[in-house]
Amino acid sequence: MTKIYVTGYGIVSALGIGITPTLEALKTQRSGIGPLRWLNTLHSHLPCAEVGYSTEQLREIAGVPKGPVTTRTALMGIIALEEALRASGWSKGNPLPPVLISGTTVGGMENTEAFFLDFIENDSKNEYILAHDCGVCTQMIASHFGKFDTLSTLSTACSSAANAMIMAADMIRTGRTDIAVAGGSECLSKFHLNGFHTLKILDKDPCRPFDATRAGLNLGEGAAYLVLESEASVKARGVTPICLLSGYGNACDAYHQTASSPEGIGAVLSMEKALKDAGLRPRDIDYINAHGTGTPNNDESEGLALMKVFGADNVPPVSSTKSYTGHTTSAAGSVESVISILALQHNFLPVNLHFKYPMKELSFLPVTNDKPIRPLKHVMTNSFGFGGNDTTTLFSKI
């Protein structure tokens, strides 16, 4: 099987813009969760993990000229994608990787919700109408850089970015391209905040994944992209890869639209498929970045799935970094992949923040000490979405 190398990465989240502040936050246990600053909502008492810049500021940071509509989701995507491309050795004016696959669900919803009544009644904001689409969001991100040969967009809710990475990796494995960029971007919107609120799964306090007192998730926003590359391309370009995307798996829980099966059937299957794909045994895994939303349902179901896959007494160190970034929904798969890769590269375990009380259902405790017992060689990331769209990715040292 063709090896897939990661040769670039970029990230935007409430922890900051770029790899450097992200790593600093993880190592110093600084959370990005706090009061809302930009999103205008009745539910402003709910803590969220907002990216710390207004949409106008993001436009300036991204270097996108005023004029054509560019959504917040696209702007965060542009910033993260540029960092990933530059890390892989690309610079402006040079040919782009041929393939960009992106994951999103809200697309341009933050404008649609602001102007929808205007679309119906006043017609003063009609330039935002077609910017609602998820595919247009990918096009906006792409067109900032120049000409990609193939674009596509995934939308499997909170596993969108993880599945975008799978699609891109499969395009390399089937010989369609040697190099591809994949990830996802998603901004906060009133639509999503209210949607999650109606489901009663938002915590009024900062989230406590894998804690007995956990009471829900905090929404976040962000973007992250990875440059994926075949061995031949890595050699031909003479670049130093960061790590391997050593395996991945996708399965469906097929249980309920917004809840996980009690025993985490889909989660077990996606982890087992990823291990099989990578040719690794459960005991090879040194760290797991859990989906770990902090909802009572997810953490119990995922925890039981981990015990099933790894054995109740042999679950590797597990943490959820949603206690730092909030739940970045469609971007979570790539945001948390970048975080897992940072753990692998810098040999530390991201501490699961706000953990106090063990869950009686689980045989393991989340990570509270950042020092690994053994050097990290293989790390796992889980991304589970509404609809039971469960995806697992594995990254390994070279």
Added chain:
Amino acid sequence: MPVYIQSAAQISVQNPLCDDWLTDPVALQAPLQRIREADYRRYLDPIASRRMGKILKRAIATAVTVVEDSGIEQPEAIIVGTGLGCIESTEKFLLAMLREGEALLSPANFINSTHNTISSHIAIHLKCNAYNSTYVHLGISFESALLDAFMQFQLGRIRSALVGAHDEMVPLYFSIMEKAGFWEGKTATETAVSFMLSDTLTERAMAEIREVILLHRPSEERVRQAIEQTSLRLGIPVEKWVIPPTVKPLFGESFTNHAYEVYAAAVKLQRGLLNEHVLLINNYRGMETSLIFLSKC
């Protein structure tokens, strides 16, 4: 590994779940014509049916039809392409939030608003834990799903896949898109097509999928090059590929209407109404292009 279309089912402005359109086509009514619904009682019990939007009922009915026709009860992948997803539920939740405020919203329409609701409902209905994904890339959403399935076969991961194309269009959203100049006088319709693919050549196999290619803003030269390279690799001379006339006059337009082109080509290949090799080209507004190469079984 060969990939065959084992069965295909459509619900559209034509008579549902049959091939009547070949001999007895229904005329399109501009500017928006919604789907001629099937009788969903055969597929869903009344309680489940009440909870589902039309787009979900159509998806289940076409999916169950291709499962029954092919005899493949547990596909090894379920992949859906949709341009706008469950836009009716999305619009309802959005309008309630904007008109009635954020205090008293109910979750039902939010739950059904995500794009992947369709593929997950199919999975729940078939009790199928297999690979499951959803693509939402404008006019090539369906072809993205088809490419994903095709690659899963190529990589030897699966031996069967259920691939669907589903879109709905509601009057309000239609009129909003019209304001943005989207429809350009085309007849807007909705889409509900399911295909069962498998690697086994059976008596009922309709067509073989040879290749699927997605190109972003390609030049004419880039399209020509992709066709030439594929022809060379498959050992089929370029001039053997026949581009059939579009079936848009029969099925109308949506983000995923290209699925009807594949469906119609497969039906015609099976009946000997088309030559051996078929090339379907979808140029979506000069932005995204797809090439689908099909052969007779």
